[in-house]
Amino acid sequence: MEYLIPPPGTLTTKLAALSCGVEPATIRDWVRRGILARCGGTPKRPVYRIEDVQTALATAKANRAGRRKSTAA
Template sequence: MTSHRHPYDTLGGATLVTSALAAQEAGVVPATIRKWVQLGHLRPSGQQGRSHLYRLEDVFAAERATRRAPRRRTSATAGPASRPTSAPLG
């Protein structure tokens, strides 16, 4: 007999959620959760089948850390370069 786990499962008092629920709680898309893991801002705290489980506390901490971090401007995001305008000919 297998028991079905509630999506807001607990382990040692910590609330564990799937990446989809973690994204919903943080107000981001699931790809953002995967990106936070890739960048080292978030680590899975468990596993349910093939799905990783995350502590809500860790998800919210990663969300705060990434919202606080200043964004680096690159040439792709900086927009058009400012060029000196020439005086009209005439």
């Protein structure tokens, strides 16, 4: 079932992606990598806590893949 309005305090994959400015595939990748956890819904239509989505965004930005550490002396 696709939520027209998700339960209070939660976001669907699509809404989580919109709130973070990323693609829905990125949200699914965060779940696969353990950065974000589902809090309910169904296997095909998960929902996420708003606080967890914001924490995942901050964590993903801090550990962004492909970024090189500065080696300036």
